[in-house]
Amino acid sequence: MKQIIYTEWLKVKSYRTFWVMLLLALVIIPAGNFMVADKFSENLEQVSKMFGNPFSFPEVWLTMASMNSYISILFGLLLIILVTNEYTYRTNRQNVIDGWERSQFVYAKLFWLAAISLLTLVVATISAALIGVIYGNKPFSLEGYQYMLYYFLQFNVMLIIALLIGVLVKRAGLAIVLFIAYNMMLDQLLSFFVKRYIGPVGGLLPLQSGDELLPFPLVSKMVSASDQYETSVYITAMIAYIALGIYLVFRKILKSDL
């Protein structure tokens, strides 16, 4: 695994697009957090008297997790570019010709999935903690941190969808369009229709499962959550989606012509 990570490092070390996108995606998290906290703290004094300050511990974890889930998409695009580059340059073939097992190619991309999601969790955690300390009025607490972990799970579901689309579609342009369409519309749209005509099972679609656990704090207090499953159901669904995604990526790369 060390050798795989070293090789992946060599691939991106001097790749400017990668670093620009990564930096941008990472900066957006605290920038977005602070912008919202700053704006709302001014205007929401009355509301927060009724519902509590969403930027204080423990609520800040949910507030920031919920917010961050809207700006995850850039990381997905980054992963798609890392994967489709290999197909564009046909280096996925060359890596195997030169002496990787096909499975090692999958591990290399799963490494990025893990690295990006862990890095994001760290940045999001630090950013939310700072918001809580600066804009909140209660002492630091890890109570409610599970929302950050739900966000982390949803983030991984989003990345595995990006990886799967990249591996199946192979071309950057089309993969990006499909990924954005699914992320920004299709998942919510399908979920909406299934919920309306079938029932709460619509909340179990890949990205919606995370959204169900990350309601926007003030909204959640006003809207009843009676038509939801237990939290564990959504968590199980997300883990199942991640496992299924990994299985499909392995299957595609191990079985088909490169």
Added chain:
Amino acid sequence: MSILSLQNISKRYGAVQALSGVSFDVPAGSVFGILGPNGSGKTTLLGIVTDVLRPDTGSFTLFDRVPSAAERRQIGTLLETPNFYHYLSAYKNLEISAAIKQRGKDDIARVLEICGLTQRQHSAFKTYSLGMKQRLAIAAVLLGDPDVLILDEPTNGLDPSGIAEVRELVRKLADSGKTIILASHLLDEVEKVCTHVAILRSGKLLLSGPVNTVISRNDFVEMAAADLPALCAVMLKYPGCTGAVIQGSIVKASFAELPNPAAINNYCAEQGIWLGYLQLRKKSLETAFLEITNINAS
């Protein structure tokens, strides 16, 4: 020991049968040419050997072992096109190749020098000309000095001096005892360097073995006289003559065994035909190849 042994490999792309039941062995130390026209299945075959393509049926061994990544790391391979990261320099691309082959970086300077890329080693791959890209691919093949090389159309995109350099390089590598598997549609490329050959046509293996036995290149005789049709008729009756045809102003006569020009001259004179021209020729590889592919096709 067989470096590569193929057993009954078949591969289909939709309606196209790219390979059907191909089997042959590549002996250690040979320069093994895989010869065939475009679309005959050469690259598909090498793609299967390097695990980028999956055969529908059949199996193969590398170094008499079930092939895995460990065997591939001992082989330098150029398959079809040079595949590199466009945004990286030649040097950095070779660092990646070296990392995957689990070899150190210390050989990079040597292979860049051999391929004439030292001057441009820090330029991005995307700025390279077609010939330079091909040279870099050859440099990657040489990385770590492997004992076995697979070269698929290695002279693609090179100018005449580049082609000559690559042939010289292949010859030197062969002389140093390396096994080289060389796919080409260029007959003279194969003729000049190969010891063994396998001939593919439409995915079928026509023949394989040592070059001299596979491509039997019987000599023939070119001759001319005042009456060409009469000369032709007379030659067809000559013992050992397998064919005689008029081509322009000469008659071409072929033989089962090495013909004796003096005896032929004498024979023609006895038949009342005085030769104005008589020349012993070697059949060109191209003719031999076309004969093999046509005979086996019909």
